[in-house]
Amino acid sequence: MYQVLDFSHERNITVDDLVRRVEGYYPDADFVMLRKAFSYATKAHLGQKRSSGEDYIIHPINVSATLIKLRMDMDSIIAGLLHDVVEDCGIEPIEIQEEFNPAVAQIVVGLTKISKIKFKTKEESQAENFRKMVVAMAKDIRVIIVKLADRMHNMRTLQYVSEEKQHKIAQETLDIYVPLASRLGINSVKAELEDLCLRFIKPDMYYKLAEKVAMKRSERETYIRSTVDSIKEKFLEYSLKSEVKGRPKHFYSIYKKMVARSVDYDQIQDVLAFRIIVNNITECYKCLGIIHSSYTPIPGRFKDYIAIPKVNNYQSLHTTVIGPKAERIEIQIRTHEMDEVAETGVAAHWKYKEGIAAGTNRLDWIQELLDYNQAVENNSEFMYAVKNDLDIGGVFVFTPQGDVRELRYGATPLDFAYAVHTEVGNKCVGAKVNGKMVPLRYHLKSGDTIEILTNKTQRPSKDWLNIVKSGRARTKIKQYLLKVDRDQNKELGLDLFEKGCRVFNTSLKTIKKMGELDHLISHFSVANFDDLLIQIGVGKLEVKSVLTEVPSIKKNSKESPEDPQKKLDELNSFSSNLSKRVLKKSQSDNAVIVDGLDDLLVRMARCCNPIPGDPIVGYITRGRGVTVHTKGCARIDKGEMSRTVNVEWNAGFNFKHPVAIRVITLDKPGILSLISNKITDQGINIRSALAKSLPDRKGSFVFEIEVKDYSELIKTINNIEGLEEVINVNRV
Ligand code: MN
Secondary structure, three states: OOOOOOOOOOOOOOHHHHHHHHHOOOOOOOHHHHHHHHHHHHHHOOOOEOOOOOEOOHHHHHHHHHHHHOOOOHHHHHHHHHOOHHHHHOOOHHHHHHHOOHHHHHHHHHHHHHHHOOOOOOOOOHHHHHHHHHHHHHOOOHHHHHHHHHHHHHHHOHHHOOHHHHHHHHHHHHHHHHHHHHHOOOHHHHHHHHHHHHHHHOHHHHHHHHHHHHHOHHHHHHHHHHHHHHHHHHHHHOOOOOEEEEEEOOHHHHHHHHHHHOOOHHHOOOOEEEEEEEOOHHHHHHHHHHHHHHOEEOOOOOEEOOOOOOOOOOOOEEEEEEOHHHOEEEEEEEEHHHHHHHHHOHHHHHHHOOOOOOOOHHHHHHHHHHHHHHHOOOOOHHHHHHHHHHHHOOEEEEOOOOOEEEEOOOOOHHHHHHHHOHHHHHOEEEEEEOOEEEOOOOOOOOOOEEEEEEOOOOOOOOOHHHHOOOHHHHHHHHHHHHHHHHHHHHHHHHHHHHHHHHHOOOOHHHHHHOOOHHHHHHHOOOOOHHHHHHHHHOOOOOHHHHHOOOHHHHHHHHHOOOOOHHHHHHHHHHHHHHHHHHHOEOOOOOOEEEEOOOOOOEEEOOOOOOOEOEOEEEEEEOOOEEEEEEOOOOOOOHHHHHHEEOEEEOOOOOOOEEEEEEEEEEOOOOHHHHHHHHHHOOOOEEEEEEEEEEOOOEEEEEEEEEEOOHHHHHHHHHHHHOOOOEEEEEEO
């Protein structure tokens, strides 16, 4: 009887136990840090209890013990100890980063993110839930391994929570964490979780199986022992050294067989599994030959996962034979290395990658996932889901509340804003991704957390159609622009109509009163008066020909000696000038192009200091030309929308624009020159720098720099943020 890894809940693990266990496989690990994490977590959770009544700290300790059994690296083990301190003790990730290291902090943050994911109910697609997890682990796969260890211990102690919660958590585990453990090849965790799920989802079945398996226990143990002995004996004849072990299969796999074949436990024949472990691949096939010549193999049950490994790297030979006493037994043959990979999956890989900077495995893994998917045709349903996901090439991003949104590949913050709500999209002035300001053209990546900044005065512009990728955003922007166009054209039409009325010494009011509007509507075959105005506004109808069709004007013009022709011509040229103004673009030498207006004095507003790339709007200042503000700048007088004009950045204009940024750093010697170098390395000029020290050993620097445009500014900010000592960078 054997079980390679035992994940049972342990009540009295001391820090010395943990140290000793890590020493077993990683003798020169950082034990000082491990001890520090142990007491840090103990202190943080002091006074907190679990549902079982035990001290809370017992949970994180068990989680890290599981990670040690999986032979994970020190960062993961420490993250296991600290995994609940952000969520349950209100400790800031920055503190973990300072006390331990950025990798540990990042794993803990990832775990906190997962705990905020709202998984959909099983009626909705499991693939989607799975994708959410793929997103979460995309940053650092250790996040998921720690999460699995966390879930394992929670499942181990699930009897202490309400029945409703037991069912919900077990179902979620079966739907999401079991497939994940399987995909990552951590079979020991997968099998254990499956049995625990069965126990809480179908307790009747679980206890019936447990009883059946227990009933024939001594009989079975005798059978296992004698079979192991006879296999070993046969191998000795060929001088093969091997480890042979036997056990009853996991309950869940027996249960699955019963369901698949619609039979009872008593009709399940092959409940015993034997494992033979040898030194190399040649010996594996040798063993297989000996087994097949000693016991009759069952046709169709032989599988060679050594020649063709499973997608999760699992390798082994599988066969089912008629064993002693005509019992069907399943036999797995593999090497020691294969056995370790089979038990710990991707975790076994981890230790070989020790020393590689955290995060560098991320893309490899996703790429691997992609490759596997292309290589394998037939696998379980969830693999299909992953395959599907990767084929779509979507990105999965988080709202600040932890909700996940799926967007097309290449989607921008604007797509995200419209996915949240049309009004959020329409009022979007900017976005923060993972806490940093980004341009609206930024391409979202899976795992990004996005916060949309809105402003009441913001309105969608035509340029946005070039930015967005999703059909929804495109449609919403077009709808808005169409409505605005209609409104503007209607207004222009009304303006022209009223001016025209004055030429003929009448007014719209008079024409209305005389009931002559209906005549116009039917004469020009339009739906209503608004439509007539729009037709005038867009220039389809001449205001002159419309007005001369008004019966009272027709009559008056005949009686009046004064020929209004001159006035009418004036009116028409005014109208056509207006339409041209909308179409014509200036070729000025300014940094900013003002719609249809040449040679205007253009200056940048000091209040919001726009730089190329910012969404902008022009504001006509009497006698001073056009002042350019960022869209949504509070200084633009809301009451005077008529004084705003459309402006856009002149792409061909090359200029340097001053902008100030504030950098908050840890107070370290030489930090100023580090930051300055980051800026000047990019060929950016520093106009001035101002340094100030803050309380708590922090420093504040304000740099005035000259940038070409918004993207250059963002690049500079990101570069500076890349410095370890830098806490944050803001535009001021
Ligand atoms: Mn936990």
